[in-house]
Amino acid sequence: MVDFSSLAQKYGSPLYVYDFDVITQKFTVLKEAFKARKSLICFAAKANSNLSVLKHIAKLGAGCDCVSIGEVKRALHVGIPKYKIIFSGVGKRDDEIEEALKNDILMINLESEEEMGRVEMIAQKLGVIARISIRVNPNIDAKTHPYISTGLHENKFGVDIDSAKRMYIHAKNSTSLDPVGIHFHIGSQITEVEPFREAALVLANLVRNLKSLKIDIKFFDVGGGVGIQYKDETTIPLYDYAQAIFSALSGLDVTLVCEPGRYLVGDCGYFLTRVLYEKNNGFKRFVIVDGAMNDLIRPSLYGAYHEIEVYGKENAQETSLADVVGPICESGDFFAKNIELPSLEHDDLLVVKSAGAYGFTMSSNYNSRSRVAEVALEEGEDRLIRQRESFEDLIALERKYL
Numbered sequence: 239m240v241d242f243s244s245l246a247q248k249y250g251s252p253l254y255v256y257d258f259d260v261i262t263q264k265f266t267v268l269k270e271a272f273k274a275r276k277s278l279i280c281f282a283a284k285a286n287s288n289l290s291v292l293k294h295i296a297k298l299g300a301g302c303d304c305v306s307i308g309e310v311k312r313a314l315h316v317g318i319p320k321y322k323i324i325f326s327g328v329g330k331r332d333d334e335i336e337e338a339l340k341n342d343i344l345m346i347n348l349e350s351e352e353e354m355g356r357v358e359m360i361a362q363k364l365g366v367i368a369r370i371s372i373r374v375n376p377n378i379d380a381k382t383h384p385y386i387s388t389g390l391h392e393n394k395f396g397v398d399i400d401s402a403k404r405m406y407i408h409a410k411n412s413t414s415l416d417p418v419g420i421h422f423h424i425g426s427q428i429t430e431v432e433p434f435r436e437a438a439l440v441l442a443n444l445v446r447n448l449k450s451l452k453i454d455i456k457f458f459d460v461g462g463g464v465g466i467q468y469k470d471e472t473t474i475p476l477y478d479y480a481q482a483i484f485s486a487l488s489g490l491d492v493t494l495v496c497e498p499g500r501y502l503v504g505d506c507g508y509f510l511t512r513v514l515y516e517k518n519n520g521f522k523r524f525v526i527v528d529g530a531m532n533d534l535i536r537p538s539l540y541g542a543y544h545e546i547e548v549y550g551k552e553n554a555q556e557t558s559l560a561d562v563v564g565p566i567c568e569s570g571d572f573f574a575k576n577i578e579l580p581s582l583e584h585d586d587l588l589v590v591k592s593a594g595a596y597g598f599t600m601s602s603n604y605n606s607r608s609r610v611a612e613v614a615l616e617e618g619e620d621r622l623i624r625q626r627e628s629f630e631d632l633i634a635l636e637r638k639y640l
């Protein structure tokens with residue numbers, strides 16, 4: 239068990255802690271599951287884009303799936319090779335497309351015919367050929383939270399099969415576009431293999447169809463979405479996941495691309511927060527902590543569950559129900575509702591688990607709270623990888639008032 243108490247003392251609270259050895263282990267399992275085929279694992283940077291995390295991922299040999307030019311630049315900054323960088327996302331600005339093309343990344347993932355038009359125009363202007371992939375929305379229910387479900391026609395993502403086919407034909411005939419890939423991403427925190435199997439089958443058929451039109455797809459991108467265990471979910475055995483995709487791809491000579499975010503970094507992270515005080519209003523017991531929804535918004539945004547342990551009091555016998563809440567002026571500012579907790583004192587340390595994905599990257603300065611520090615654990619050593627923001631950092635970009 240990690241000595242969270244010393245870490246909180248050394249680096250202050252609240253604090254994010256990431257165990258890099260866990261990332262390595264998760265990466266190795268995934269790579270092993272895919273070993274029967276050529277594969278490229280592109281980490282979805284939006285899950286955790288700290289430069290040291292990206293550097294660690296780069297050292298493992300992974301690429302990056304990016305959803306803004308900022309993420310593309312982060313990936314390049316830590317030395318991820320350009321041929322392992324993908325630019326996805328439902329809306330890209332012209333200047334982002336231009337910079338991605340100038341950096342000659344592996345491919346740009348298109349999500350509409352309109353976007354293809356912009357990319358074609360910009361590539362033409364620059365005198366380059368844009369390698370593109372098309373995100374196909376297979377209309378499959380990933381059976382996850384509606385906010386993180388993306389593969390249904392009611393979602394804004396991707397294009398339907400008929401539009402995709404039209405787009406591929408257009409791209410093939412364009413002198414500025416090279417259609418090299420096909421892509422789906424049906425949602426996040428998926429805990430069953432079936433939606434992946436169905437989506438892979440639908441897209442593999444489209445690839446065969448395109449082949450007969452002399453459109454040769456080289457990269458088959460199955461997106462991210464593999465879930466982790468936050469509470470009592472059963473997760474997908476990666477061997478089954480890989481086999482389901484392999485069987486859909488049978489007979490096709492393509493490189494398998496996968497874009498895991500949460501799977502790679504979710505379990506490695508802990509959010510540490512100290513108890514300020516308890517408050518009981520006669521109806522309810524509240525544990526008020528120094529961390530808040532601006533630091534970790536998943537419970538507020540999705541009603542997500544994160545297991546919480548009281549460091550040093552994990553085995554306390556006497557507990558009662560409490561809500562763990564932050565200091566922000568919103569009723570939605572909570573980390574847990576109605577969980578059993580022992581009696582707590584000022585400075586007791588709570589460990590919020592599985593906080594490595596969509597934690598820090600979704601944090602904000604709401605209520606003029608400084609974003610917290612981030613620490614890496616690697617082979618028994620801890621090191622600061624992002625300093626806590628100061629008041630000066632908070633106001634740094636604001637102009638002097640008159």
Ligand SMILES: *Cc1c(COP(=O)(O)O)cnc(C)c1O
Pocket residue numbers: 282284285303305326327423425426427461462463464497498499500501595
């Ligand atoms: C968010 C996202 C991912 C990663 O999703 P996870 O559920 O974290 O694995 C992968 N691909 C795309 C296009 C995304 O938007």
